[in-house]
Amino acid sequence: MQNFIFHNPTKIVFGKGTIETVGKEILPFGKRVLMVYGRKSIKQTGIYDRVINSLRSRGLDIIELPGVKPNPVLSFAMKGIDIAKKHDTDVILGVGGGSVIDTAKTIAAGMHAEHDVWDFFLRKRLIKKAAPVVTVVTCSASASEMNTSAVITNESTKQKYSINSPQVRPKTSILDPTALFSLPADQSAYAAVDSITHMLEAYFNNSEPDSPLQDRLVYAVMKTIMESTETILENPTNYNARANMMWSATLAFNGMIPLGLGKVGLPCHMIEHSLSALYDIPHGAGLAIVLPGWMRYSMEKNPARIAKLARDFFSIKEKDDKDAAAMAVESIESWFTSIKAPTRLSHVGISGSDINGIASNAYPLARIWRLSGYTLEVISDILSLCL
Amino acid sequence: MQNFIFHNPTKIVFGKGTIETVGKEILPFGKRVLMVYGRKSIKQTGIYDRVINSLRSRGLDIIELPGVKPNPVLSFAMKGIDIAKKHDTDVILGVGGGSVIDTAKTIAAGMHAEHDVWDFFLRKRLIKKAAPVVTVVTCSASASEMNTSAVITNESTKQKYSINSPQVRPKTSILDPTALFSLPADQSAYAAVDSITHMLEAYFNNSEPDSPLQDRLVYAVMKTIMESTETILENPTNYNARANMMWSATLAFNGMIPLGLGKVGLPCHMIEHSLSALYDIPHGAGLAIVLPGWMRYSMEKNPARIAKLARDFFSIKEKDDKDAAAMAVESIESWFTSIKAPTRLSHVGISGSDINGIASNAYPLARIWRLSGYTLEVISDILSLCL
Numbered sequence: 001m002q003n004f005i006f007h008n009p010t011k012i013v014f015g016k017g018t019i020e021t022v023g024k025e026i027l028p029f030g031k032r033v034l035m036v037y038g039r040k041s042i043k044q045t046g047i048y049d050r051v052i053n054s055l056r057s058r059g060l061d062i063i064e065l066p067g068v069k070p071n072p073v074l075s076f077a078m079k080g081i082d083i084a085k086k087h088d089t090d091v092i093l094g095v096g097g098g099s100v101i102d103t104a105k106t107i108a109a110g111m112h113a114e115h116d117v118w119d120f121f122l123r124k125r126l127i128k129k130a131a132p133v134v135t136v137v138t139c140s141a142s143a144s145e146m147n148t149s150a151v152i153t154n155e156s157t158k159q160k161y162s163i164n165s166p167q168v169r170p171k172t173s174i175l176d177p178t179a180l181f182s183l184p185a186d187q188s189a190y191a192a193v194d195s196i197t198h199m200l201e202a203y204f205n206n207s208e209p210d211s212p213l214q215d216r217l218v219y220a221v222m223k224t225i226m227e228s229t230e231t232i233l234e235n236p237t238n239y240n241a242r243a244n245m246m247w248s249a250t251l252a253f254n255g256m257i258p259l260g261l262g263k264v265g266l267p268c269h270m271i272e273h274s275l276s277a278l279y280d281i282p283h284g285a286g287l288a289i290v291l292p293g294w295m296r297y298s299m300e301k302n303p304a305r306i307a308k309l310a311r312d313f314f315s316i317k318e319k320d321d322k323d324a325a326a327m328a329v330e331s332i333e334s335w336f337t338s339i340k341a342p343t344r345l346s347h348v349g350i351s352g353s354d355i356n357g358i359a360s361n362a363y364p365l366a367r368i369w370r371l372s373g374y375t376l377e378v379i380s381d382i383l384s385l386c387l
Numbered sequence: 388m389q390n391f392i393f394h395n396p397t398k399i400v401f402g403k404g405t406i407e408t409v410g411k412e413i414l415p416f417g418k419r420v421l422m423v424y425g426r427k428s429i430k431q432t433g434i435y436d437r438v439i440n441s442l443r444s445r446g447l448d449i450i451e452l453p454g455v456k457p458n459p460v461l462s463f464a465m466k467g468i469d470i471a472k473k474h475d476t477d478v479i480l481g482v483g484g485g486s487v488i489d490t491a492k493t494i495a496a497g498m499h500a501e502h503d504v505w506d507f508f509l510r511k512r513l514i515k516k517a518a519p520v521v522t523v524v525t526c527s528a529s530a531s532e533m534n535t536s537a538v539i540t541n542e543s544t545k546q547k548y549s550i551n552s553p554q555v556r557p558k559t560s561i562l563d564p565t566a567l568f569s570l571p572a573d574q575s576a577y578a579a580v581d582s583i584t585h586m587l588e589a590y591f592n593n594s595e596p597d598s599p600l601q602d603r604l605v606y607a608v609m610k611t612i613m614e615s616t617e618t619i620l621e622n623p624t625n626y627n628a629r630a631n632m633m634w635s636a637t638l639a640f641n642g643m644i645p646l647g648l649g650k651v652g653l654p655c656h657m658i659e660h661s662l663s664a665l666y667d668i669p670h671g672a673g674l675a676i677v678l679p680g681w682m683r684y685s686m687e688k689n690p691a692r693i694a695k696l697a698r699d700f701f702s703i704k705e706k707d708d709k710d711a712a713a714m715a716v717e718s719i720e721s722w723f724t725s726i727k728a729p730t731r732l733s734h735v736g737i738s739g740s741d742i743n744g745i746a747s748n749a750y751p752l753a754r755i756w757r758l759s760g761y762t763l764e765v766i767s768d769i770l771s772l773c774l
Contacts, residue, residue: 001564001630003402008395014647015390177388213611213631220603227599243388244600247647260401260634 001260002208008255011172014247016239018176019123020049021092022136023058024115025172028080029132030090032061036080037095037103038068044139045182051095051136057090063087065107071276071283072099074106074118075152081110081117084131093137094170098142098283101135102150105168108133118154123368130167138179140246141191143198143253144175153277158361159276160380162366175250177243185233189339190284191249192229196222197268198253204298204305207262214261219313224248229339243259261315269381274361281348286343287350292333293386297378299325345386355383388647389595395642398559401634404438405563407445409480409523409670410445411558416519419448422623423467423491425455425480428505429525432569438482438523438548449455450737452476452494455551458663458670459486459663461493461505461541465759468497468504471518481522485529485670488522489537491554497522505541506618510755525566528578528671530585530640532560540664545748547664548755562637564629574618576726577671578636583609584655584674585640591685593648602650608644611635616726652758655681658766661748676726676735679720680773684765685710731774744760 013021026033029385035054042048057064065080084092084107092105092111096249108130110117119125135145144150148169153160183191199218227250231241251257271287271294300307303325310316310328318324342348350358359379366374400408411563413420420442429435442611443447450553452467471479479498481491495517497504522532531537534669535556540547570578586605612635618628638644645651658681686693692714697703697715697754705711729735739744748768 001627001634003405005398005400009397011392011394013392018390210627212614213607213635216607216610217604220600220607223603224600240388240597243647247388248600258678260630310691 001211002262004259005164006255007260008146008169010170012051012146012175013172015243016173016178017309018045018174019136019179020054021155022051022134022174023056023060024059025174026055026093027058029134029171031059032063034065034084034087034089034091034107035066035093035095036068036100036107038100039066041182042095045138045179047136047138047179048093057199057250063089068096068103070099071160071280071339072103074152075105076093077103077110077152078101080107084111084289089131092131092133094133094138098151099141100145101133101137101142101144101170102152103137104133105130105144105150107131107161107218108156109163109165109168112118120163120165121152121159125166126163127163130165130329133168133170135173135262136195137173137175137246139183139187140175140180140189140249141194143180143195143250145170145175146250146254148255149193151273157258158277159364160273161365168349177239177246179236179279180246181240184235185236186282187284188229188232188236188302189341190282190288192225192245192277192339193284193288193291193336195225195252197291199257199268200291200309202264202266203257203261205265206258207266208233211261213306214257214259216311217257221248221251222313225252226335232308233339255354264279264284265316266369267366267371267374270365270369270371271362271382273357274358276349277359279348279350283335285342285348288343288356288383289345289386292329292343294382295325295329295332296385297382345383352384352387355380356385389597389649390629391646392645393642394553395556397557399533399562399637400409401562402560402630402631403493403563403565404523406434407441407559408710409438409521409561410441410443410447413442413478413521413696414445416521416558418446418479419474420480421450421452421467421471421476421494422480423452423476423481423487423494424457426453426489428569429482432525432566434482434523434525434566437717439597450476453488455487457486458667459490460545461539464490464497465504466497467494471490471498476518478517479520481520482525484524484526485538486566488520488524488557490528490533490540491520491522492531492537492651493539493550494518494548496550496552496555507550507552508539508546508561514550514552514554517552520555520557522557523566524560524562524633525569526578527567527576527636528581529635529741530582533560533637533641533745535642538660546666546751547660547716548692548752561570562633564626564633567633568624570623573727574671575619576615576672577669578632578730579612579726580675580678580723580728581669582612582636583667584678586644587678587696588655589645589648589651590655590696591650594650595648598648601644601646602647602695602699604644608635608638609700612639613722620726625764630682635685644687653756654753654761657752657756657758658745658749658769660752661745662737664737665745666737668676670737672729675723675730676732677729677774679716679723679771680769682712682716683720683772684769686716691750732770739771739774742767745770
C-alpha cells in the first residue's frame with residue numbers, strides 16, 4: 001500500500017425526498033444561485049419544480065441556465081461563466097448528471113479566473129479559487145457529485161479534456177434515487193459501464209503490486225452495480241436497485257477506490273474521450289467498446305491482473321494467466337452485450353479507416369495525462385482490437 | 388436502502404514517514420498545542436521524538452499531557468480540560484490509539500463547556516463547540532481518528548459512556564503504519580476483534596432488511612482485517628499487512644459501513660463497556676467474549692442475518708438457518724481463539740455470580756443508547772451465553 005492523502009469533505013444527502021432540502025443546503029453558501037441543467041428531462045419528471053420550489057422557499061435568487069447537452073461543450077460553459085460573473089453569483093447549482101455537474105464546476109472555476117478557462121483544461125494554469133458548487137444528481141455514473149474532476153469538450157478543437165481540483169469539489173450533493181426512475185434503459189446501462197470502468201482502470205493501471213483491500217472494495221461495488229443494473233433494466237422504478245446503483249456509482253469514483261494504489265492511469269477514458277469528442281457518442285457506450293479492446297491489448301504483455309479479476313470476481317478456475325484473462329474479457333464483453341451496450345466500434349458506425357484520426361486526437365491527451373507508453377502506435381493497436 | 392447523510396471531512400494523511408508532517412498539518416488550526424499521549428510506548432518507539440521535532444520545526448507551542456491509560460478515565464480528561472483552559476490551547480493533539488484520541492476529544496469538547504463535561508456523556512447536553520482535534524494514530528481499532536465518537540469511563544460511578552458529535556471529529560489524522568510495528572500481539576489481536584465487531588454490529592443490528600452493497604463492503608473489509616491480522620501475528624513488521632489493517636480499521640467505523648442501514652444498534656459494545664468499566668479488561672478482549680455470546684442469543688429468535696454471514700462470508704453451505712448461524716458463531720469464535728483472544732467470561736476470571744452486577748451496570752447504557760428490548764433479563768441471558 002502506497003502513501004496517500006484522502007480528504008473528501010463533500011456532504012452527501014441521500015434518499016427519497018431529499019431534493020426538497022436543496023434550498024436549505026445551499027443557504028450557507030450564499031443567496032444568488034446559478035441553476036445549471038440540461039434540456040427537457042427535469043421539467044418532464046417534475047424535478048425542476050421540486051428544486052425551484054425549495055430554492056424559493058428559502059428566499060434564494062435564481063438565475064437559470066438550461067441547455068447543457070451530453071458531452072458538454074466549452075462554448076456553453078463560457079456562456080455560463082459570463083452569466084455567473086454578470087449576476088455576481090454566489091453558488092453554482094448543477095441539477096443533472098455528469099455533463100451538467102461538470103459544466104457547473106467549469107463555470108465555478110471560470111468565473112474567478114482572469115484568463116481563458118480552457119487553460120485549466122490544458123493544465124497551463126492551476127485553479128486557485130472557485131464558487132461553491134452544489135448538485136442534485138439525476139444520472140449516477142460520473143461520481144462528479146463527490147469528486148474533483150470535470151470533463152468538457154472544446155468543440156472547435158475537438159478536444160475532450162478534464163480539470164481536477166479540490167476547488168471544484170461539490171460542497172453538498174443531493175442524491176435522490178427516485179430521480180433516476182425515468183432514466184432510459186440505454187443511459188442506465190451506460191452508467192453501469194462508466195462506473196465499472198472507473199474502478200477497473202484503478203484495478204488494472206496502478207503502480208502498486210498488491211492491494212487486497214482495494215481489490216475487494218472493487219469487487220464489492222462492481223458486483224452491486226451489475227446486480228442492480230440487471231434489476232433496473234427489468235424494473236426501472238425498483239427503489240433499492242436504483243439506490244444501490246446510485247451510491248455505488250459515487251463510491252466507484254469518489255477517490256476511495258484508488259487509495260494506496262500509487263499513480264493510477266485512465267487509458268480507457270483517454271481513448272474514449274476522443275470517440276465522444278469526434279463522434280459525439282455517449283461516454284458509457286464508448287467505454288463499453290474501449291475497455292474490452294484495452295484488455296485484449298494488455299493481456300498479451302501483462303495478463304496477471306486481468307487473470308486475477310477472472311479468478312477473484314468471475315470465479316474462473318483456469319490456471320493459465322493468458323487464458324484466464326481472455327475469459328475475463330469475454331465475461332465483461334458479454335455482460336455489456338447483455339445490457340445492450342455496444343462493444344465494438346462497428347456497433348456505432350466507426351470503421352478501421354477512422355482509427356488514425358481517433359488516435360491522433362487521443363495522443364495529445366495521453367501526453368497531458370502523462371500516460372507513459374501510450375504512443376500513437378499503441379493507441380492505434382488498441383483501437384484495432386475494438387473494431 | 389434508507390435515507391442517510393454522509394459528511395466526513397477528516398483529512399487522512401496515510402503512509403510511511405507521515406508522522407513528520409504533523410507540525411505542518413496542525414499549523415492551520417493554531418499555535419498552542421496540547422499534546423495528549425499514553426505512558427511509555429511512544430517514547431520507546433521514537434514516535435514521541437518524531438512528533439515533538441515536527442511540532443518544533445513549525446514553531447508550535449507544546450504543552451504535554453502524558454499518562455492516558457487504556458479504558459481512559461474521566462478524572463484524567465478533566466485534568467486535561469483544566470490544563471487546556473489554563474493555557475488557552477488552540478489544538479488538541481492525540482498521539483496514540485483510541486484511548487488517547489477519545490481523551491483528546493473529551494478535552495476538546497470540555498474546554499469550551501461551562502458545565503461538567505460528563506453531562507455530554509449522559510446526553511444531558513449537546514456539544515456546541517470543541518477545539519480542533521488532530522491525531523497521530525499508534526493503534527488502529529477504534530476508528531476514532533475519523534469518526535465522531537469518544538468513550539470515557541467515569542471511574543467513580545463505573546460508567547463507561549460515550550459522546551457522538553461532529554464537533555469532535557478530528558480535522559486531520561496521521562496514519563503511519565510503521566507506528567504499529569511495535570504493537571504487541573495481544574493488542575494487535577484485540578484491534579482486529581474491535582474492528583470486526585464495529586462492522587458486524589451494523590451488519591446484524593439495523594432496521595434495513597436488504598443491503599447488498601453494505602453487506603459486501605463488510606465482507607471486503609472484514610476479510611482484509613482477518614488476513615492482515617494473521618500475517619501481523621507471524622510478522623509484526625510486515626508493512627503491507629499493517630497498512631491494510633490500519634486503513635481497514637478506519638473504514639470499519641468511520642461511518643461508511645452503516646450508510647443506508649437506518650438505525651444501527653451496538654448491543655455488544657453496550658455490554659462490553661460494563662465488562663471493561665467493572666473489570667478493566669481490554670475492550671477488544673471483552674468484545675471477543677460478548678460478540679459470540681450475543682450471536683448465540685440472537686440466533687434462537689432471528690437466525691437469518693447470522694446465517695447470511697455464514698453463507699456469504701464463511702462459505703458455509705448449510706441450508707437450515709439456525710444450523711448455519713450456529714456454524715457462523717463457531718467460525719468467529721474459533722478465529723478469535725486462533726488469534727489468542729479470550730472468548731468466554733471464564734477466560735478473564737469472571738464467573739456466573741458476576742452476571743447480575745454486570746447487567747445492572749449495562750442496563751442504564753442500554754437506555755441512554757435507546758437499545759430497545761435490552762432489559763436486565765435479556766442482558767443477563769446474553770451474559771450467561773458468554774460464560
